[in-house]
Amino acid sequence: MxxxxxxxxxxxxxxxxxxxxxxxxxxxxGQTTTPASPSPAPHASETLNQNPAIAKTTTNTQTERQNYKPISLSEIADTEARVGSDPKALALSAFGKSGIEGGSQQVTVDYPQPNQAVVIITQLGVADDSVRGIRYRAEFVPTTKSAQAQKQWEIVWAGSQVTCQPGRGHQDWSKELCL
Missing domain, CATH: 1.20.5 (Single alpha-helices involved in coiled-coils or other helix-helix interfaces)
Incomplete structure (x- = not known):
C-alpha cells in the first residue's frame, strides 16, 4: 500500500x-436530534435536561404532563407565591380549595430526583354539577444550589385533570372537559 x-x-x-x-x-x-415541541415552561425542561442521570425522569415527566391540561403560571398571584421552602405548602396555596362541599382533598408529595418535587392535589366532591373531582399536578425545581442554604423551591409547571359526574362525560382522570 x-x-x-x-x-x-x-x-x-x-x-x-x-x-x-x-x-x-x-x-x-438522552439527547436527540429531533426538534422538541414547545413546552409551557421551557426553563424547567432545560434545568431538568442538564443532568444526563435524570433524562429518564424527564421523559416520564413529559409523559405525565401530556395527561394534564396546562395551567398558566401567571394565574398564580405573584412570583413570591411560586417560591418557598415547602413545595406542598406552595401547591396548596395555589390550588388547594376550601370550597369542597362534603368532599375530600388528598395531597401527595414525591421527590423523584434531588432536584425535582412533584405535588399532586386530588379534590373529590367539588361544587360542580358536571365535575366530580379535580386533580392538580405541580412540579418544582430548587432555586438555590448551595448545600448550606435552605433549599428554596419554585413551581415551574402546573396542570389539571378532571373526572366527571356519572352521565356527564368520562369517569377516568382526563384533561378533557366534562359535559
Missing amino acids: SKKLKKSFLVLVGIAITLSACNEVTERS
Whole structure:
C-alpha cells in the first residue's frame, strides 16, 4: 500500500471512531436530534435536561404532563407565591380549595430526583354539577444550589385533570372537559 493510501485510511478510521464516540455520548445523555415541541415552561425542561442521570425522569415527566391540561403560571398571584421552602405548602396555596362541599382533598408529595418535587392535589366532591373531582399536578425545581442554604423551591409547571359526574362525560382522570 502506498503511503498516501495508508494515511487516507488512518484518517478515515479516526473519523469513524470519533463519530461513533460522539454517537455513544449523545445516546447516554438522552439527547436527540429531533426538534422538541414547545413546552409551557421551557426553563424547567432545560434545568431538568442538564443532568444526563435524570433524562429518564424527564421523559416520564413529559409523559405525565401530556395527561394534564396546562395551567398558566401567571394565574398564580405573584412570583413570591411560586417560591418557598415547602413545595406542598406552595401547591396548596395555589390550588388547594376550601370550597369542597362534603368532599375530600388528598395531597401527595414525591421527590423523584434531588432536584425535582412533584405535588399532586386530588379534590373529590367539588361544587360542580358536571365535575366530580379535580386533580392538580405541580412540579418544582430548587432555586438555590448551595448545600448550606435552605433549599428554596419554585413551581415551574402546573396542570389539571378532571373526572366527571356519572352521565356527564368520562369517569377516568382526563384533561378533557366534562359535559
